[in-house]
Amino acid sequence: MSKIAPSPTEHNTAACRSSRHTRVQHVIAADETSLAELEALLSTLPLCSTGRVFIEIPDDTACTDIAVPPRMVLTWLDRSRRSGAPGTGRGCASGEALSRAVIAWADEMLCDDGDATRIHLLGGYLGTADIVEHLTGVRGIAPAHIHTPPRYGLSSPR
Known part of the structure; x- marks a missing residue:
């Protein structure tokens, strides 16, 4: 009996152990006001x-x-330090450490035009707006690829 190899995008224990498995990179930003949203998001991610x-705290x-x-x-970003x-x-200021960290990470790690990084920004409005402005204006990422709280009105409809 032959064993069928898992597909590159399938998510189960066997698939995730495969060297051919596609792993999508995530960058997630949150602050002390969005920890519940963060935990809900993290619980949906594959291992x-x-x-x-x-x-940022x-x-x-x-x-x-x-x-x-x-x-x-x-990475914990302690504003008091x-x-x-x-x-x-x-x-x-609130949002400042988070925006600096995410922008620096993006400038170093988002190198490919076809990058499939999933971006979730859950922090406060000011820091999130700074990050979105940098990612869309400087890095050229489409707003539809950046997930922000709908109440901020920063992302395009998907």
Whole structure:
């Protein structure tokens, strides 16, 4: 009896172990106000998902247990330990650390015009708007490929 190889896009234990399995990269951004949305999103991802999760928090007391797929990296961005805009002497404003981190990651990691990275931005409006502006204006990513809360009105209808 011959064994049928899993398809490159199928998601089950055998498929995810295959070297030919297509792994879509994710970049997910959230803040302390969107942790419930973040956990709901993460629970829908296959275990074989790869990518980065950035979470901006006011200080380290806001860290909590967040389960991410094993091939994803979780980065906590503590605003109390970061400075604001260079030369201002101000502290890091809400959304500022998140937008800087995601924009830097995108500039380094989104290299291919055919990139199938899935982008989910769940943080506050200001940081999310900055990220969307950079991704669409500088990186040339179609707004329809960026998932944001509908209440922000930042993404095009799918």
